[in-house]
Amino acid sequence: xxxxxxxxxxxxxxxxxxxxxxxxxxxxxxxxxxxxxxxxxxxxxxxxxxxxxxxxxxxxxxxxxxxxxxxxxxxxxxxxxxxxxxxxxxxxxxxxxxxxxxxxxxxxxxxxxxxxxxxxxxxxxxx
Numbered sequence: 001x002x003x004x005x006x007x008x009x010x011x012x013x014x015x016x017x018x019x020x021x022x023x024x025x026x027x028x029x030x031x032x033x034x035x036x037x038x039x040x041x042x043x044x045x046x047x048x049x050x051x052x053x054x055x056x057x058x059x060x061x062x063x064x065x066x067x068x069x070x071x072x073x074x075x076x077x078x079x080x081x082x083x084x085x086x087x088x089x090x091x092x093x094x095x096x097x098x099x100x101x102x103x104x105x106x107x108x109x110x111x112x113x114x115x116x117x118x119x120x121x122x123x124x125x126x127x
Contacts, residue, residue, distance in 0.1 A: 003043075005039065005040050005043035005044045005047065006040050006044055006120055007040070008036040008037065008039050008040035008043075009036070009037055009040040009041075009113070009116055009117065009120065011033075011036050012032075012033035012034070012036040012037040012040070012113060012116075013033070013113060015029045015030075015032055015033040015036070016029060016030060016033050016109055016113075026106065027105055027106070030097075030105035030106055030109045031097040031098070031103070031105045032097075033109055033112075033113070034093055034094055034097035034105060034108065034109055034112050035094050035097055035098055037090070037094075037112050037113055037116040038090045038091060038093070038094035038112070038116070039094075040116055040120070041086075041087060041090055041115075041116040041119040041120065042065065042068065042087060042090075042091070044119075044120060044123060045068055045072070045083060045087060045119065045123060046058075046059045046064065046068050048123050049068060049071050049072070053071075059071075065091055068084075068087065069084040069087055069088055069091075070084075072084035072087070072127075075127065077127045079122050079125055079127035080127040082122060083119055083122050083123065083127060086115050086118060086119050086122075087119060089115060090112055090115050090116060090119070093108055093111075093112050094112075
């Protein structure tokens with residue numbers, strides 16, 4: 001069975017709503033939520049492109065993140081270009097959440113969740 005990548009978005013949402021259950025800090029949950037939300041968008045987009053190009057091995061190396069965005073930008077579609085721009089924005093937030101010691105995750109988490117939800121919705125339009 002293939003993993004359903006949008007489930008990561010649901011996990012991200014639950015991470016920011018489980019303050020009383022998990023004893024970890026709010027910031028740790030918010031950072032993890034940003035990371036999982038990004039991967040919901042990235043992997044769903046990657047798999048969409050793999051299906052469109054009929055090649056399940058595409059986008060599986062270290063350059064996959066940028067290659068997915070480039071492939072979207074090559075399409076003659078404003079929606080695909082919008083997805084690429086949104087993916088870039090969320091990718092930058094994910095990198096900050098994963099690597100920066102001083103990152104305002106609380107300020108950005110809801111924006112990231114909204115952007116990822118938009119990406120998933122736009123993909124349903126078959127850009």
